[in-house]
Amino acid sequence: MRLSHKLPYEWLVGWRYTRAGKRGRRQRFISFISFISIAGIGLGVAALIVVLSVMNGFQKEVAGRMLSILAHVEVTDARGSMPYWEQARAEVLRHPEVKAAAPFMETEGMLVSGDVLKPALVRGILPAAERGVSELAARVKSGSLDALRTGAHQIVLGRELAKSLDVSLGDTVGVAIAQGDALGEGSMPRVQPFTVAGIFDAGHYEYDSTLAFVALDDGEALAGLSAPSGIRLRLADPFRAVPVARALAQNMTGDVRLVPWTLLNATWFAAVASQKRMMFIILALIMAVAAFNLVSTLVMTVTDKKADIAILRTIGASPRSIMKIFVVQGTLTGLMGAGTGVLLGVLFALNIGTIVPAIESALGMHILNPEIYFISTVPSDVHWGDVAAIAGVSIALAFLSTLYPSWSAARVNPAEGLRYE
Known part of the structure; x- marks a missing residue:
């Protein structure tokens, strides 16, 4: 040089x-x-x-792997349920960056198989609409997400959750949901039997070990709700979830709360x-x-x-x-x-x-x-x-x-x- x-x-x-x-x-x-x-x-x-x-x-x-299960933004109502979810869905879909929206309900419960009890987050979904907001259907390794039909009492479990319960396709698990003050002191919650219709593998331990999916109407009946908890959104760019959520919050009617996926996993x-x-x-x-x-x-x-x-x-x-x-x-x-x-x-x-x-x-x-x-x-x-x-x-x-x-x-x-x- x-x-x-x-x-x-x-x-x-x-x-x-x-x-x-x-x-x-x-x-x-x-x-x-x-x-x-x-x-x-x-x-x-x-x-x-x-x-x-x-x-x-x-x-x-x-x-x-998170985004294969998570929605980019969750829209919920402060009252706990969203009976006007179809109107809210139409409102959010007007935003050019929102590509899909699907209703859901979510509640905490216990899954029972024999002598084994495991806590789980039970999420009710519409399988056809869920395909637009997550990759859950593609992550189901055994069975099918389409088996979640109203009244069929079918459930899709995470791989680690199914392993800890020692269940596979066709087995029965009990789902117990506490419903506020409906339970008196010393009483036990009613256990609703569900048939395992699918096992998914998100590749993320937290979700594979805690999430369970049921049909939306079955989930509402379990939790004592008359409407979904809210709607889940899919965006063109998941890393714009925060600004899009802020923009939607200014234009939506009702007492809604919008939570981007980054806030759900802030820790x-x-x-x-x-x-x-x-x-x-x-x-x-x-x-x-x-x-x-x-x-x-x-x-x-x-x-x-x-x-x-x-x-x-x-x-x-x-x-x-x-x-x-x-x-x-x-x-x-x-x-x-x-x-x-x-x-x-x-x-x-x-x-x-x-x-x-x-x-x-x-x-x-x-x-x-x-x-x-x-x-x-x-x-x-x-x-x-x-x-x-x-x-x-x-x-x-x-x-x-x-x-x-x-x-x-x-x-x-x-x-x-x-x-x-």
Whole structure:
């Protein structure tokens, strides 16, 4: 690489010092330390890009599995039921970003099979309408969602819930729902038998272990409701759920409450964001250690180049120019490290689906056990904003590490520098 001679001489000298090390044992040692600094910065940048990309991939994968069951927005009435749901459905469908809407009811209950009792969230749906707002029908691995017909008393369970109840297709489970003050002290709720008509697998433990679906009318009868709890919406873009919910709330009639899916899972998203921040800080410390190795490299360079500095000073170079030379040297080192790290990190993150299986095959192990994580591959989603932020932080750390050595170089006395020359 050659720099144009139109550049200021500080850049030319700084670039020359960056490449120093071809002659003399001391210069070779300085060059080796400089290489270690570049490698350290590069590895830190690459590690941070890969880790954040994998975390983004997991977040995207989990969000996708959530949205296979969740609606993008839930619209409910403050009174607990929505007898005017058809009118509300017509209102929300006027919004251009709302693609589908379906009624639902939801209540907490207990499922009984033999001596086993499991708490569950019982949701009543219309199977035909539900296909428009979720991917539940596609997630049903055994049986069919269409079996949920009014009066048939059929139920569709999550995989983990069915496993814990030890039931399969055709078995009977009891569904018990508490109905306010209808139960006296010491009394037991009435248990309604349902036949297992389907088992779904959302790939998300929380939903697979707690959700049960019944026909809408059967659910209303269980909960003692005369109308659905509300309607569930499907949007063109699920990540616009919050602004769309706000817009709908201003135009809908009645005392309605609109809850976007991100708010329903706010705790999970906050935990993921917190983990990403902590990982960024921890891995940034690796870059900081490598960047501050530049301090020792530049201090040794200043000591080795005292005669050069003295000569530059005697021919008119200002202390500010001397500072620039070593700032350029350190910043170029940081740029090379950051560039190398970005290249390696992005290549690894984009090809992680090929690299990780090769590592697993070589080591004879599985990084992710599908029986534990319900996912067998390591996902990756490169966010270029993250890449830019990581590169910027590494370059900034390299620049900060140049300040003391360059200031020290600017203070070199020309007479002292030339004394033994």
